[in-house]
Amino acid sequence: MLSFFRKSKQEEPAAAKPVNAAVTANPKAPEPAPPVAAEAAAPPPASTTQMQDGDELVVFESISAEAGSIVEEAAVYYANNMAEQAVAALSQYIQDHPGKKEMQPWLMLFDLYQLKNNSQAFNELSMQFVVKFERSAPIWKMPAAAPVPVKKADTARTDLISLGNRLADSEQMEKLCQMAKGSSIARVNVGDITEVELGGCKLMQEGLHSCRKKGKSIQIEGVERLIETLKKKIATEGQGDEDRQAWLLLFELYQWLGREAEYEDLAIEYAVTFEISPPAWEAMKAPLTMDKGKSQPALAVTPEKTSDESFALSGVISESSQSRLDELISYAADKQEVRINLSEVTRVDFVAVGTFMGALINLTQAGKKVLILEANEMVQALFHMMGIQEFATLIRKKSR
Secondary structure, three states, X not given: OOEEEEXXXXXXXXXXXOOOOOOOOOOOOOOOOOOOOOOOOOOOOHHHOOOXXXXXXXXXXXXXXXXXXXXXXXXXXXXXXOHHHHHHHHHHHHHXXXXXOOHHHHHHHHHHHHHOOOHHHHXXXXXXXXXXXXXXXXXXXXXXXXXXXXXXXXXXXXXXXXXXXXXXXXXXXXXXXXXXXXXXXXXXXXXXXXXXXXXXXXXXXXXXXXXXXXXXXXXXXXXXXXXXXXXXXXXXXXXXXXXXXXXXXXXXXXXXXXXXXXXXXXXXXXXXXXXXXXXXOOOOOOOOXXXXXXXXXXXXXXXXXXXXXXXXXXXXXXXXXXXXXXXXXXXXXXXXXEEEEEEEEEEEOOOOHHHHHHHHHHHHHOOOEEEEEOOOHHHHHHHHHOOHXXXXXXXXXXXX
């Protein structure tokens, strides 16, 4: 029985013996390269692992043998660069078992759609996931875009747009949209708004969205007042299709504020209300600010910092990755705890997984604690099937 991964601060991964992959469909996958023979010690318990801010253990919960078989089959398909077969296997299982609430096949399918850059299928699956599990779906991750440089001449040019007490389809809103197309830095006062019209919501959402996409700096005053006004609008009138504009503006403001948890809560309510997928959360890269002289909190978004020291691998780990694994061994020579970041690894080739595990066994045999960071669901499933929890601890970042 294969287990799937859930988050917990207290629990630690349960040790499991490596198992052989069982693929029922042709073509039959080749056997992985065997790991280096060694009597490796189990990974250290959570209490002795140096967990950093934002870290949490990936732990395993049991799923049915039938689901476990599909999970293994899909993991092996993908490891052999057969993504379409993996998608077909997982999709068929989900379709054939509408009564089962086993999350792992869903999470793997989300990852496959993300890896294949299929946002439409991802959003359709999100809608089904929210209805079935009554919780927020995984978030679509937009490809990282290079930040747009701001010229020095631009920073000296600021224009104040005051929207008054009514957010309407007005000349001021048109001006905001025009500024989004130009080079000026907009400064918008929304603190006096007590009423919102759907046309004004649409124009403001489009203007803010355009600024955000272009990485333009913008200052917004009184945003909390506008958020409360939008919430009241949604609670009293926001159930019809036309009313979605108020929801979309609130999504946009949460995006600018970086409030992912509130965004996800709103996404669930939106999906249930309108029976369509909510807008996807997008990682913010460009600096977006608010007037620091005001009492409202700043809308500040900066690139995420990676303060933890780790050895990063990327792309596909294959037989040609041996030199990088040798570099890993060298990197770990003077370290007691070795953090290996796989956030940029798309796939681990089935033939090379044994070689990768052999490197981990060597590190563990040398008395080192090995932590695998941010592996995607497809890679985690393959690792778990091969018994990697005997030699390393899987870590992911908290989603909220």
